[in-house]
Amino acid sequence: MTSSEPDRAERERRRKAAEMLGDLLPATTTDETDEGWNEQGGTSRDEEYLRDVPPHHG
Template sequence: MSDETKDAAAKRARLERAARLMGDLLPETTRDESPEGWSERGGTSRDDELRRDVPPHHGSD
């Protein structure tokens, strides 16, 4: 690999990192455009925790 090619690759990597840090890169698809449903998304939210912790006498809904 020539020095010119290495320099170009390093510059491209720096620019991409800077754009990512500054929020200039957007995902190809957003979560709203994905085929998975709201309940299928990864991670747990505070709402999910509260729904799991409902006492039995409060019912499921």
């Protein structure tokens, strides 16, 4: 067994794993987008305060 055989086997194992699993991590997470942050233009200041109420204040 030569020193390149384990490297070749490891590359093949990783290629198969990537083919089966695909991208596990998205390129952009939801924290980096406005999605889910209820971003709307032109809302009143009262609506903004109501939207930002902490969960324990119900």
